[in-house]
Amino acid sequence: MDESDFLKDLKNCELCEHKCGVNRLEGELGVCRMTMPVVASATLHPAPPESYTVFMAGCNYRCLNCQNWIISQYPDNGIRQRGYEDPKELAKECIYQLDSWSAKNMAADRIFFSGGEATIHLPYIEKVVEEARKINPDTKVNFDTNGYLTEKSLNRVLDFTTSITYDLKAYHDEVHRALTGASSDPVLRNAEYIGRYAKEKLWEYRILVIPRINEDEIKPLAEFIADIDPSLSVCFLAFRPNFILENHSGADRVLMDKCVTIAKDSGLESAYWSGYADIPGCSIDAASELKENYTKESAHLAGSYAFYKGCHTHPRNCAQCNSNQDCGIKRYIPRIST
Ligand code: SF4
Ligand code: SF4
Structure with a gap:
C-alpha cells in the first residue's frame, strides 16, 4: 500500500457538505481551498476538555466573526503555518505532550483537533489517531467541528472520537x-x-x-x-x-x-x-x-x-x-x- 493511501479521499473530495468533488492531491481547489492537510499549530490548552490541541489550517466556512482567522483563512491571508507533517511524528508529539508534567498539572487528557475546521482534514486526523493509539491504545480524542460534515464523515468521526465539541451559529438558514x-x-x-x-x-x-x-x-x-x-x-x-x-x-x-x-x-x-x-x-x-x-x-x-x-x-x-x-x-x- 502506498504510504499516502490514507489520503485517497482527497482525490474526489466530498468530506464536507460542499461536496466539491475536486482532486486535492492534484492541486485542485474546492471551497476550502486546501490541498494537503496543513497543521497550523499545536499546544497544551486549559479550556475544557483540557487537551493537547492540534489546530488544523483552513476552513470550509468564511465566517465574518472568525476569532481564528489567521488559521481558518489560510492559505489566502499568506500567514505561515507549521505545514504538512508526517502523521506518525505528530502522533508521537501528542502522546509525548500528554505524558508531560505540564499536561498532568493541567489535567489535559486528550488530543483535541480544532481549526479552522477539522473535517476538511478528516483522513489525516484518522491516521494521526491510529498512530497515537498504536503508542497508547487508551488515547482520548476530541473532535471540534462547525457541523458542516456529510453523514458519512460524521459516522467516521463518531467511530474514533471520545468527545465532540459542536458549534451552532444560527438556526435560520438565511x-x-x-x-x-x-x-x-x-x-x-x-x-x-x-x-x-x-x-x-x-x-x-x-x-x-x-x-x-x-x-x-x-x-x-x-x-x-x-x-x-x-x-x-x-x-x-x-x-x-x-x-x-x-x-x-x-x-x-x-x-x-x-x-x-x-x-x-x-x-x-x-x-x-x-x-x-x-x-x-x-x-x-x-x-x-x-x-x-x-x-x-x-x-x-x-x-x-x-x-x-x-x-x-x-x-x-x-x-x-x-x-x-x-x-x-x-x-x-x-x-x-x-
Ligand atoms: S464570502 Fe462572498 S465573495 Fe467570498 S466566496 Fe463567499 S459568497 Fe463569494
Ligand atoms: S473539504 Fe469540503 S470544501 Fe474542501 S474540497 Fe472537500 S468538499 Fe470541498
Whole structure:
C-alpha cells in the first residue's frame, strides 16, 4: 500500500457538505481551498476538555466573526503555518505532550483537533489517531467541528472520537448563510443525530453570541436542542470583535445572562456562558443595495458587513459563488483583534 493511501479521499473530495468533488492531491481547489492537510499549530490548552490541541489550517466556512482567522483563512491571508507533517511524528508529539508534567498539572487528557475546521482534514486526523493509539491504545480524542460534515464523515468521526465539541451559529438558514457563507441545514441535521444517537460523545454544543446578528437565533436554537433532549449541554460564548466584525460590539453580560435564561426557559438543564464580555464596538448601517437579498434584519446586517469587505454574492453562498477562488473575505487582514 502506498504510504499516502490514507489520503485517497482527497482525490474526489466530498468530506464536507460542499461536496466539491475536486482532486486535492492534484492541486485542485474546492471551497476550502486546501490541498494537503496543513497543521497550523499545536499546544497544551486549559479550556475544557483540557487537551493537547492540534489546530488544523483552513476552513470550509468564511465566517465574518472568525476569532481564528489567521488559521481558518489560510492559505489566502499568506500567514505561515507549521505545514504538512508526517502523521506518525505528530502522533508521537501528542502522546509525548500528554505524558508531560505540564499536561498532568493541567489535567489535559486528550488530543483535541480544532481549526479552522477539522473535517476538511478528516483522513489525516484518522491516521494521526491510529498512530497515537498504536503508542497508547487508551488515547482520548476530541473532535471540534462547525457541523458542516456529510453523514458519512460524521459516522467516521463518531467511530474514533471520545468527545465532540459542536458549534451552532444560527438556526435560520438565511442568518447562517449571511454569517458563514453556508447553509444551516446539514449542521442542524448532524446536531440532531449526535444529540439523539451519540449523546455520550457530545461534550457540549457551543453557540457564539453576536449582538444584533444572531441574538434572535438563541431561542430557536435552544428550543431545537431541548426538543432533542433537555439534558444536552450548551455553552454560550461571548462574541469579541474580530475579523470582518472587527469593529462590531462585543456581547455584554446582560445579553449573555439572557441567553442562559432563554435556554433554561426552553427546558435545557445545562446551560452556561463563558468568554470575555463587554468589549465595546459599534455597528454599521445595513447596505440599501442588499435590501431585496435578505428578509431578516440580522441577516441583512451580516450580509452588509461582508458586502463592504468585498463579498458580492447575496444571499452569501460560497459554494455557488463565482469568486470563491478569489474571495476578498478570505484575503481580509483585520486591523483589530481581541
Ligand atoms: S470544501 Fe469540503 S468538499 Fe470541498 S474540497 Fe474542501 S473539504 Fe472537500
Ligand atoms: S465573495 Fe463569494 S466566496 Fe467570498 S464570502 Fe462572498 S459568497 Fe463567499
